[in-house]
Amino acid sequence: MKRESATSESRSYSRRALLWRAGSVLAGVVSLPTVLSACGPAAAPTAPTTPPAPAPTTAPVSAKPTIAPTQAASAEAAPTQAAAPTAAPAAAGAAPSGTLRYASADFSGEVMDPRNVGGQWGWTLYDTLLTFDKEGNVVGDIAETYNLSADGLTWTFNVRKGVKFHNGDLLTSADVAFSLQHFGAKEATNPWSPYILKNNESITATDDYTVVFKAQKPEWPLKVPFTQTPIFPKNYYESVGADGFQAMPIGSGPYKFANWVPKTSMEYDANTDYWGPAKPQWAHVTETLVPEESTRVAQLQRGDVDIIGNLSFDRLVELKNGGFRLEEVGLPTLANLSFPGTWLTHGPTGDVRVRQAMSYAINRQELCDTFYKGLAKPGGFWFFSDQTWGWDDTFKADPYDPAKAKQLLSDAGYPGKFNPQTTTLYTNAVAADLMQAVQGYWQAVGINVDIQVVDTPVYNGVWSKRPTAATDQNAGVVWPWVNVGAFNNVYHSANQFTSQGVNGTGNDPKADEMYQAAVAELDDAKAKQLWRQLMHYAYDTMWTNVELVEVPTYFAVGSNVGAFTNRTWLNIWDTYVGIQRKA
Numbered sequence: 001m002k003r004e005s006a007t008s009e010s011r012s013y014s015r016r017a018l019l020w021r022a023g024s025v026l027a028g029v030v031s032l033p034t035v036l037s038a039c040g041p042a043a044a045p046t047a048p049t050t051p052p053a054p055a056p057t058t059a060p061v062s063a064k065p066t067i068a069p070t071q072a073a074s075a076e077a078a079p080t081q082a083a084a085p086t087a088a089p090a091a092a093g094a095a096p097s098g099t100l101r102y103a104s105a106d107f108s109g110e111v112m113d114p115r116n117v118g119g120q121w122g123w124t125l126y127d128t129l130l131t132f133d134k135e136g137n138v139v140g141d142i143a144e145t146y147n148l149s150a151d152g153l154t155w156t157f158n159v160r161k162g163v164k165f166h167n168g169d170l171l172t173s174a175d176v177a178f179s180l181q182h183f184g185a186k187e188a189t190n191p192w193s194p195y196i197l198k199n200n201e202s203i204t205a206t207d208d209y210t211v212v213f214k215a216q217k218p219e220w221p222l223k224v225p226f227t228q229t230p231i232f233p234k235n236y237y238e239s240v241g242a243d244g245f246q247a248m249p250i251g252s253g254p255y256k257f258a259n260w261v262p263k264t265s266m267e268y269d270a271n272t273d274y275w276g277p278a279k280p281q282w283a284h285v286t287e288t289l290v291p292e293e294s295t296r297v298a299q300l301q302r303g304d305v306d307i308i309g310n311l312s313f314d315r316l317v318e319l320k321n322g323g324f325r326l327e328e329v330g331l332p333t334l335a336n337l338s339f340p341g342t343w344l345t346h347g348p349t350g351d352v353r354v355r356q357a358m359s360y361a362i363n364r365q366e367l368c369d370t371f372y373k374g375l376a377k378p379g380g381f382w383f384f385s386d387q388t389w390g391w392d393d394t395f396k397a398d399p400y401d402p403a404k405a406k407q408l409l410s411d412a413g414y415p416g417k418f419n420p421q422t423t424t425l426y427t428n429a430v431a432a433d434l435m436q437a438v439q440g441y442w443q444a445v446g447i448n449v450d451i452q453v454v455d456t457p458v459y460n461g462v463w464s465k466r467p468t469a470a471t472d473q474n475a476g477v478v479w480p481w482v483n484v485g486a487f488n489n490v491y492h493s494a495n496q497f498t499s500q501g502v503n504g505t506g507n508d509p510k511a512d513e514m515y516q517a518a519v520a521e522l523d524d525a526k527a528k529q530l531w532r533q534l535m536h537y538a539y540d541t542m543w544t545n546v547e548l549v550e551v552p553t554y555f556a557v558g559s560n561v562g563a564f565t566n567r568t569w570l571n572i573w574d575t576y577v578g579i580q581r582k583a
Contacts, residue, residue: 126251136389152218340504345476379550
C-alpha cells in the first residue's frame, strides 16, 4: 500500500517500506475533553439511491462492547502481559458476593439518561438495541436478530424474549419502540440521537416482540446509532418522568441502581435475574469520585479501593513494579494530526508534499519508547484500529525518514513559496507536551510550526467549524486529536474525509463518491471492502490526517480482583460484569 500525492505536481512515495508493527503492546493514554462533532457529522450523510438487495442480517448473543462518543479516553496504560491473578476466580455460576470498589477520576455529567450528553453510568444499567462483536460487526443485544429490507428502508428487530427490567416488568417491543423514539427525540443531546431523528419515517411495535423502523432513505450505518440506543421501561419512565428516572433509573442491564451521592459516589447492586451469558460476579459495586491521581494511587496501595484509572505513565510503571496488576479495557486511544482547510490556504499545509514531510519527519517509535516510556506503538488512525470494522493489517504507521521529508520540502519550494511560511498548531494543555515533542522532529528537518496552547472552547472551534475562506482561523492550521477509537468509524469519517465534514479536512470529490458508494452498499462484505478502499485512499492520497501513536487503555488492579474476561468492551462501566472476583 502506498501513499501518493493528491496533486499532479507532487511525487509519489512508497509509504510501506521500513514499517514496524509490534505484536503485543504496552500503552498509556492522553485524553482530550469531551467532543461531539468529530464523533459524528452534524447531519446524517446523503443517503444512497439505488442500493442492491442485502442478505438478511441475524445476530447471536455476544460480548457487549459499546461506544460512548461523548467521552474522552481514560489516561491509563499497561505492560504487555499483566501478572496473572494469584488466586483462582470464583466458580462459574456462583452467586454474586463481595463489593468491587472503583475510584473514578471523573463523574462526567452525572446523568442517568444516555440520551443526554455526559452520561456514563448507562453502560452498566441498561442494555442496548444492538451491540458490537470483537471484530466491530454489529450484532444483536435486546434485538436478538434484525433484518434490513432489500430497498434499505425497513429495519425489523426481533426482540429477545424473557428479558426483565430491574423492577420485574417484562421487556417487550413497546419498550423498544418507546426507547427509539425517546433516544431519537428533538430534545436529545447525545451526538448519536440525530441520526435516528433525521431518518425516521415511523417506529411501530407490530406485535409483542417485533419492532419495525421505517427509514426515510436507505442508510445502512444507522445500525451504529442503534448500538447506542438504551432500552428503557416505557411504563415506568412515563409514570415517574425524567426527574423521577434521574433519581431512580431502571434498566435491564447486569447491575441495577442502588445509591447516588452527587459529586461523591455511585453504587450498584447485582441484577441476579440478568439474561446475558456473562453474569455479575460482584454483589455490589461502589464508585467514588477521586480526581487527584496521587490520592487514587494511595487508596489502591492501602487497599481502600480495588481499581483505579486515569494514570500517568510514571505511575503505571511504579504500580507494576510494586506488584499491582494492570488490566486492559476496551478500545485503544488513538493520537493523530489533522489539517483543515488545505484547499483554501496559501500556507505550507496547502501543499500535500509538506503534509507528507511532516509525517515522515516524526520518529514515532522513539516517541513510543521515550515520551510513552515504551507503553505505546506507532499508529493512531482516525477512530480506526484493528478492532474497527473494515480494518486490515496493511494499515501501518508511516516510517521515520527525515531524508525523504527534506526532499519533499525542497520539491515543494518550502518555505519560500508559502505565505505565511510558519504553520500554526492549536492544542489545549492536555496534549501540549506531546505536541512539543512532535515539534522537535519538525524543527530537525526545517519545518516551522508555532504551537498555540489554547483553552478548550478555542480548541473546539478549530475542529468543529468547517473553514470557508483562507482568512478563517482554522484554514491551514494543524490540530491534534487524541481520543478513544471506535468499533465503526463510518460517521466519524464523514466528518474527516468528505467535503461535508465539519472537521474541514476533506474536499476531494473522489473521496465523496467513495463514501457514498460504501454507505449505499447493503451487502456487508461488499460494503466493508468499499470502506477499506476509502480508508486507503484517505491515507495514501489525501494526507489530511496523519497517524501518530496507538495507546491501549489500562487500569491498575488490587489483590482482591480476579481476571477481566471481556476485554472487547469499551469502558469500565460496561466491564463490571466481566470482572471476576477471587475465590
